[in-house]
Amino acid sequence: MSETYSYLGPSGTFTEAALAQVPEARGKEWRSVNNVGEAFDDVVSGRSVAAMIAIENSIEGGVTSTLDALANIPNLRIVGEYLVRVQFVLVARPGTRLEDVRVVNAHPVAYAQTRSWLDANLPTHGHIPSTSNVASALALFENDLADAAVAPPQIVQHHELEVLAENIADNANAVTRFVLVSRSTVLPAATGADKTSIIAELPDDRSGALLELLEQFSTRGVNLSLLQSRPIGDALGRYRFVIDADGHISDERVADALLGVRRFSPSVIFLGSYPRADQAPVEYVDRYDDEVFREAREWLRGLIDGEPTA
């Protein structure tokens, strides 16, 4: 059976652009799905070896539905991350003028990123949510519920659409981070520029518990690049924390931090260690080098084994 990769389609989405960055996916079957839940289902059922999923963007923060799916679906692993610069145009059926636009079709995340422009230029517009940035534009051909759509600039290369406005994103430098999610438990090799993702819960009713969770990393010299709380969902005020830490689980300082988290947290999900998209080598101070951990462990082992100390 050929390996299949699922992505939020139809063809032309930013998610597809992220999948195009994956060398292992070249020449393989790509399956376009209508929503992120379907992409996760493909991985869980084994229909696809992996799915490309949007997890965070530089304006809106974490994609909450993705973070919750990673917490709730067992045995998922992140095996890679990819960055895509996102820009948006407003498109319409040929002949439409900007002043004719009453209703705009847009993916909710894209809508949130173009709100200032839309509010300033179409102050009375209505919004219909779409399942993706390309589905928004294709809906213009299927029905007349919307007059215009927010879509990626390349959309006009493939469809008979007119650009009513370019660069409508609130922030021209917006970037979306995608992760390749699979069920493979084979760890990607450490590169020196890696990231480790976990989701951890706090022990109940203990003051300072979040600080104690974070101390597991700070006392091992491990920097964090993401800390996002998400409601566990069973009661008000109960949260889990999605954490991205610099480094690979095979780095001693990261492994030691994870042992600390495991001892302390009632529930820890290991989401994976994988190369950072920006390939920036992880920086740490010398006293947290692998060798320092190993030397300390050997010293302790020697004491326990009754070896004479020098």
Ligand SMILES: O=C(O)C(=O)Cc1ccccc1
């Ligand atoms: O992949 C797409 O194009 C999507 O529709 C999801 C999305 C929405 C907004 C920013 C990045 C990805």
